Amino acid sequence: MNTKLLRPFIESAENLRITNIIIYQNGERIAEHHWDEEIRRNQYSASKSFTATAVGIAISEGMFSLEDKVLKYFEQDAPKNPSENLKNLTVRDLLTMSIGHDKGYLMGGERPFLSELNWVKYVLNQKIVYVPGETFVYNNAGPYLAGVLIQKLAKCDLVEYLMPRLFEPLGIIRPTWETDPQGLTFGAGGLMLTVSDMAKFGQLYLQEGTWNGKQLISKQWVYEATKKQMDTHWKKDVGEGYGYLFWRGRHDSFRADGKYGQYSIVLKDKNAVIAVNAECREQQKILDCIWDKVYDLL
Template identity: 40%
Template sequence: MLTQERFDFFCRSIAPFGVEHAIVRKDGRELMHRDFVPETRQNQFSISKSITGTAVGFALEEGLIHLDDRIVDLLADELPAAVSPRLERLTIRHLLTMTIGQKKPYLMGNQRRTMQEKDYIRFVLSRPFEEEPGTVFLYSNAGPYLAGVILERASGERLPQYLLPRLFEPLDISLPEWETDPLGNTFGAGGIELSSTEVSRFGELYLQDGVWNGRQILPKSWVRLVDRTVIPVPDGIRDYGMLFWRGRYDSLSAVGRFGQYCTILKEKNAVIVLNSNDPGENNLLEYVWTYLYPYL
């Protein structure tokens, strides 16, 4: 049983890593909550990827896009002069599984701060595709960014506006700020601003197979696809899926760069949310497995 004393010990253990908020949801309600600083909206970094993936889930259900749609058909105006056979075979599915076939990660934070190119779409598509799409995992911002752009074009709306009636309003989340590229496209790989409590509701939605307050908000078919997609990661410690990490105890996690975690534990009917400012990028889930998981 997770007691207040045990939760307090967990919080003391993770406090040195710049943790600002810790939330435990269990059986559909908030069980424990600790704010080290006042709770406000903050950059959730790559948790944004999982939210972009969620938008894709809605779009698939609505028939706006399909997983096997080819990128060369969807972004025909931004293709390089010479299109390689591997780029020809690149699909939306590859964007969501980090298997686009490039050997270098692109549009990462430090790179975006210094790059001169303003057209991120052309930039990504003009980089080499050295591997066959779908065969090799490489964590990169390129895939989820392109997925967000494609969804915006298919829906005719910016990503936050598209998600407002489908995801945000049902979860009582007001329209969030979200990073854009130099041309105004939403940066689906990062930069959404949400509070920790709002992130915990997002995790709860996945825990409940897309149901919120008794209503199917997120298509169950998408949640099932996320659950069953397993892409091996070279480190052998965890796997990847549809813009979620897969970890110990069959967990699903949306993870941000500096210690943002939204971890879904279906076996325990629980969600763990941590928001941190940890430049060391320590793996705080190890503390979850040791000090929280056994008592849930």
């Protein structure tokens, strides 16, 4: 264990309310620091990257394709006279934050107070302002629908679907995951994992989907999901582009990224993974600290 590696980071991150950090390099756990005990925490929007993984696996199993029209599977919940934009909405658009809404739906402050208990119906009845696939608007509706699609076709919830395909192979004990009022897994957030679980997830992607000699996710899916699929036109790390429910970052990195600083950051050039859990409202400061105090030491 490299006890010196994290010393500059620890000193600089004193006021960032980080709870845990773990670093893997060359397949080895080389450094870690815990300001608080390691427990399962809400990974917030980092959950989306697990939903993306489920989508990739489902596609490899022939369940559906990225080009499938969403209404093919949810016609019963759609408006009687769907717009052309809704008719043209594809599974791919759900994964790239490009449904075409002009604002986010099913966000954290909205979900507890929705009177409509059928969230699929709620989402499909929101006006699609932009042509799907063209405009990035950060949104929980897309990953939610993508997760529901898998549950609809697999006839089980996302945890059940991912247990033999992802969680068990990684040694992750059955996690809990937020559900909607109808009991469907909320694929956009609410997955409860430890920082060690997040580190292993990043390591799986660094290893191009292989774990203990078994291909859990196709190499092609890893490549497509983590490359830039959409321009975000934002600043700093969130301005580096968006894949299939993964963020791009500096130094050709990509990451699962959750509110308040839940990260699994993959650094291909360093053959490394940095996993973080935090309770910080200024997430960019955590990333800045990683780039300034950790990256060059790896």
